[in-house]
Amino acid sequence: MTSSFDPTRDLVLERVVPVSPEQVWAAWTQPEHITQWFTPTPWTTPEAEVDLRPGGIFRTVMCGPDGERVDSSGCYLEVVEHRRLVWTASLGPGYRPNDFAGGGFPFTAELTLEPVDGGTKYTARVLHATTEHSTQNADMGFVDVWGAALDQLVAYMHGRSV
Numbered sequence: 001m002t003s004s005f006d007p008t009r010d011l012v013l014e015r016v017v018p019v020s021p022e023q024v025w026a027a028w029t030q031p032e033h034i035t036q037w038f039t040p041t042p043w044t045t046p047e048a049e050v051d052l053r054p055g056g057i058f059r060t061v062m063c064g065p066d067g068e069r070v071d072s073s074g075c076y077l078e079v080v081e082h083r084r085l086v087w088t089a090s091l092g093p094g095y096r097p098n099d100f101a102g103g104g105f106p107f108t109a110e111l112t113l114e115p116v117d118g119g120t121k122y123t124a125r126v127l128h129a130t131t132e133h134s135t136q137n138a139d140m141g142f143v144d145v146w147g148a149a150l151d152q153l154v155a156y157m158h159g160r161s162v
Contacts, residue, residue, distance in 0.1 A: 005125070009134045011142045013124045015150065019157045021113040021120045025082045026162040027153045028111060034060065037156040040148035043068075052079055057093040074098070077108070085111040105133040122150065 005012070017024070027033045034048035039062045047061035059073040075093050078086035090106035092098050100106065107128050114121040124146055128134040 006127075008131045009128045011126045011128075011134060011138055013122075013143055013146045013150070015122050015147075016116055016119055017122050017150065017154050018119040019154055020162075021082045021115050022162050023157040023160065024113050024120050024122060024153065025085075027157050028085060033156070037152040038062070038149060040145055040152065049073075051093065052076065054079060055094055058087045072104075083113055105129075105136065107133065107137065124150075 027037060029050055029052050031048035031050050034050070035045045038045040038048065038060060042065040044063050045060050046063060047059075049057055049059040051057045054076055056076050057073060058076055059071070062068075062070045062072070064070075072089065073092055074087050074089040075091045075095060076085070076087045078084060086108065088106070088108040089104065090098060090108065098106070105128070107126050110123075110125045110127070112121075112123040112125075114123075126137060126142065128137065
């Protein structure tokens with residue numbers, strides 16, 4: 001189920017990309033692919049963990065050029081193969097609430113893939129509990145960062161069979 005869009009708390013990136021929904025799906029759900037494109041350069045993603053089922057883990061480790069390390073973990077809420085992926089940072093595996101005492105903020109991400117002529121209509125929405133969290137994510141460069149990662153996904157998956 002897609003929640004209604006709240007422009008004060010939600011962010012969206014929508015594009016048509018020249019790869020199939022199956023390729024985008026593989027890129028988002030297989031750790032060996034996630035580690036190749038997930039974090040815009042010069043950052044890297046040396047680790048990814050996926051248990052592709054509601055309540056299963058979605059975890060990435062992102063490393064920055066100056067030694068920064070961000071270990072993020074959430075859980076899947078909805079999995080519809082090749083069409084829809086919903087996960088949240090609010091909960092960890094098994095729906096256990098995550099602790100944000102060390103920083104970060106809760107959010108839910110909805111990824112929708114629609115086949116179109118020549119590729120995929122890619123819609124990524126990120127839902128936040130508060131306007132402040134949405135503004136913080138926007139100020140961190142949500143559109144630019146997620147857009148750059150999507151460009152890397154397309155470059156990596158283009159011509160690759162899945």
